[in-house]
Amino acid sequence: MAFTMKMCFSLVFLICLLNTGAGFGAEQFDYVIANGTIHDGTGKVIERGYVAVRDGKIHSAGPGEGPACEYRIDATGLVICPGFIDLHTHSDRGIVDPKSRGAVNYLLQGCTTSVTGNCGMGPIDVQKFYDNVDKAGAGTNVAHLLPQGELRSHVIGKVNRKATPAELQKMQRLTSQAMKEGAWGMSTGLIYTPSTYADTEELTALAKVIGDAGGIYASHIRGEEEGLVGSIQEAIRIGEDASIPVHISHLKVKGTPNWGTLRLAITLIREARDKGQRVTADQYPYIAASTSLAATIFPPWSMSGGVDQLVKRLDEPEVGAKIRAAVEKSLDIKEDGKQIVIAQYSPRPEWVGKNLREIAKAEQKTALQIAEEIMRSGGAQIVNFAMNEEEVRNAMTNPWVATASDGGVMIPDATRPHPRNYGAFPRKIGHYAIREQVIPLEQAIRSATGLPADILGLTDRGYLKPGQAADIVVFDPQTIIDTATFENPHQYADGMRYVFVNGVAAVYEGTPTGALAGRALRKKSAP
Incomplete structure (x- = not known):
């Protein structure tokens, strides 16, 4: 039976039959994706397997053809994996804009969840932002971080001075409120004003509030050039003193005179992890920043x-x-x-x-x-254009480095943005893993699925296992690739055959459907 676009938008539940027999009492499924190579988010690979979906959740997944079902997607020759989770986007405005909330540039990369509020920028009223996402829906799910720079600007302004005790207490109260409203942690942008004007003591005081509520500290560190090593040390120290997981945003070193020092930053992170501290990072796979x-x-x-x-x-x-x-x-x-x-x-x-x-x-x-x-x-x-290709490759080999775009929801226009907005994930998988074989395909997929879910603390997506939300990607390993370039960046990626967000087809046979099945993901704050 053909799957029409009307069915895609309305998600009509089809009556499916189990392999064990037909008749009254047989289980019902929305659809079964079968005969594909399963990458479940852990790094494990099943050469020929299936995923069965019911009521917007994964009912079962594993080897074989799966249960009988009236609507089946034949994924022969394709890869089936969890939807990609982008830990670092600047989609705060675009994801609630009627013109761009469909997030097509992300869906065609395989992204089903976008983390906003990065680099200390974005809305600090978490409840209002989440409500705006849910009001009309979005192409991807949205998880928000409290942006420290905007928080400081709201309380102190964009001035270069130390916070008073009263101002710090007010920021702590607002931080606690943000976590109660479902924020997943706090981000900093320590090269930007006014985020940069906060000293280590101030950042630690806010990070303690975040840590007590079960969140993470995600940091665009204070320096990514000659100050890289000291900036990594500061982030690790904040994590130690605040008892909070630390996440380094877009791990890199910039500037030709500083090439070669990324290995020192990686060594610092490895040493902290060896001591039991939770320190991770993300990366966009390009030699240019923006x-x-x-x-x-x-x-x-x-x-x-x-x-x-x-x-x-x-x-x-x-x-x-x-x-x-x-x-x-x-x-x-x-x-x-x-x-x-x-x-x-x-x-x-x-x-x-x-x-x-x-x-x-x-x-x-x-x-x-x-x-x-x-x-x-x-x-x-x-x-x-400030990074070294070999260091880009070296960073992605580490199992604690996730893929992230550092881009935003956008539609083609006359600007010349970074191609990462359209191609970060297919580039990591198609170019670096499949064609260049810098890392195994299973590691590239894990860096976009289970790893970012673990880093953020998501428990209901990131893996293909029963009970998880049906955020699912089906792509062609022969054709997946980024097509966006620095000269012509507004180009959608190739290779995505199907993308499901909360069980709804957002991309069907390579074509975006217009579905707005994404929703705000609110973290339950620790008691």
Whole structure:
């Protein structure tokens, strides 16, 4: 019987029969996916198996053809695995926007759950955010972290100073409330304002509240260039003192002079884990980063109070000279701005896709002057080609490193964003695991399924086992690959045949259905 799109949207429950016989009393199933290679999220592989789904949950999974059922998906030659869990997205706005909440760029990567609130950015009213997700549904499930930067801004502002005891107590109360409303932990963005203005003591005090409620501390650490090792040490120390699991966001080292030091960071994490501390990381599999121009080349102290205050400082002779010297030094390390490509800048859209050095040459100015002009106009999003390919490969070989996009829900437009928004997961699986064989396929799949579920504390998804939510991906191992490039990033990935979110087909025979079956995932706070 053909599975029509109407059935896909309404999820009509079909009456299925067990292998053991037909008739009254036979079990009912929504569908059975059979004859595929099962990767269950643990790293275990079943060469020919099935998954049976009933009432939006996995009823059973294992070897063989499975129970009889009127609606069966033949997955011969395909891989069946849990839906991918992206621990690090910036989908906070897009996932509740009517234009983009379908999250097609993620569904076609196989992602069924997106973690928001990363890098200290996003809504701090967790209940309101979750309610907005559930009001109209979303393409993926959503789990939220309390963003420390926004929390600090709400209580203190974007100023560079120490929190008063009263302000710290207020942040702790709001942190406790966020956990009661279902947050999964707290994130920091310690290169961004005002997150960067919090010292270790302040971060530890907030992390203790999170840890007591059973959450995690996810950190975009204070430095990913020459300060990498000290920043990893700070995160580990916060985890020790606050008795909380530590998660390092987008593990990497940036800047040609710093290449080779990622191994030191990995060694620190391994040593902490060997001592029994819970320390993990995630990674996007690319040699370029992407963030704001301000966070990339301007010193954090210069951004206190926001862009308007930066402009005022630039106009002060002594302070302005100090800022320009720091920026020029940063640009020198980045080949006079060649490594920095404009991704989004509305005042001069013709600059999008070009690097600072070539823009400066065309405008007959210096890269420093172009950077200052951009900041005086409000800033820009950039792509920074700053990482080493061998270190990217080395990071993914560690069994405690999950895959994460560091991207966001988006639809094609005139911007030139990082291709990770469209291709991070298929790139890790299709390029690095299957084609390059940097890691085994089962490890690549675990890094997107069971591992992130364990890191976050999700207990009802991430594995193909009875009782888990039916977040399921079926992909073709021969064709799965990212097609998005830095030159042409708005390209959907290939290879996803079926994606189910809470039992509903969100991708059917390679085509998005428009289903909004994702929901807010609220963590039950520890007593």
